Amino acid sequence: MKKTNPTSSGAFARSPCPVACVLDIIGDKWTLLVVRDLFAGKRTYGEFQASFEKIPTNILAERLKRLIEYEIIVKSPYQQRPVRYEYVLTTKGKELGPILKAMAQWGEKHIPGSKAISKW
Amino acid sequence: MKKTNPTSSGAFARSPCPVACVLDIIGDKWTLLVVRDLFAGKRTYGEFQASFEKIPTNILAERLKRLIEYEIIVKSPYQQRPVRYEYVLTTKGKELGPILKAMAQWGEKHIPGSKAISKW
DNA sequence: GATGTTACTTGCAATTAGCAAGTATGTCGA
DNA sequence: TCGACATACTTGCTAATTGCAAGTAACATC
Structure with missing residues (x-):
């Protein structure tokens, strides 16, 4: 994965403009649809799919990875035997609501x- | 250019979800930057560049074409000798502000x- | 008529998307 | 304990999109 994270690296990917920075994170056709699903109450890989x-x-897997990287969501086990994970919006993620x-x-x-x- | 216009064609590109439809129009890394520039008062091809x-x-040219197609902007001559064009936000376009x-x-x-x- | 400016278009290499199939881990029932 | 099933991904490959560089067109000015 390329290192274009404007939050973790010192330099900005394209510019210091907040709009450009946000687009570097969520500026594609799928990311915000996953976030929308999270707002709609979906939690598991299967539900997103x-x-x-x-x-x-493959795109879903990659986007979830990115969202975790940017701390928009967290992944945690919600059951054992078998271990199943759920994805949940962080506070930062919930603030994408507007x-x-x-x-x-x-x-x-x-x-x-x-x-x-x-609804949300 | 592909025919995925959800407003002019009867069928939606991906889904009837307004978020998905909006992403089909402005869901990329550049389109909203052009719109941002328009809000900032830029008007000409050269200023966007x-x-x-x-x-x-080439991406700028293609995006301007798309924005016109979706009636988010209009192109009009603002001077003769030589003819120079400006791009201006429509009401629909201005409503992307939020x-x-x-x-x-x-x-x-x-x-x-x-x-x-x-500022805007 | 040579040079400059604005506004694009074209060609091509590189990156990303998207489809299909495969893999890993674990459950459950016979 | 073996086969079938479910969830959650990964891998391979083709197709589409992006991005860089260079080229073109129309007109103006020197």
Whole structure:
């Protein structure tokens, strides 16, 4: 994995602009959909995979890794025998809510027919 | 250019979820930076190119085309001899402000050292 | 008519995405 | 204890997208 983490490295990937930095973390087609699912109450790998948009499994694995790296989520076992893990939003992760909400509002207003699946 | 426009085609590219639809339009590393520049008062191709992040020129051209397609911006001549064009946010485009604002706020809070270049 | 400016387009190598299949770990029932 | 099943990934390979560099077009100015 490349070292372009603007939070852990001293240098910024592209610029010190907060918008650019945020886009370096969540600026792709899948990451925020996983976060959306987390807001909607999904917790396990299988649940994310089962979402309507059918995220490719290798991309899901990579994005979860990234989200952990950026401390947006944490992974922890929720049962033994067999060990099963759940992914949970951190406080930092929960604070992505306003971004998601703003997107959902814009989408519902400007993309005819689009309708929120879940609430947050 | 591929036909994945969820607003003009009857079918949604991936899902009817407004977040997914919005990500299909602005879910990449560059589009929102151009929108940010527009909010910051930049108007011409050259001004976008001169931004700190140094967007590749072919990507800039393609993104401007997309933004026009989705009616987020309009292109119009602002002078003759020689004809020069400016790009301006539509009402729909201006309503992306809250998304940008939410991103900037999250970035300023969680990415140490990141600092907004401009106001809106 | 040579040079400069703005606004792109084109070509190509490199990175990333996406599909399908495979692997690892552990459960459960016969 | 062996086979079938489930969850959670990893790997291999092709296709699409990105990004760099260079080229082009239209016009203006010297």
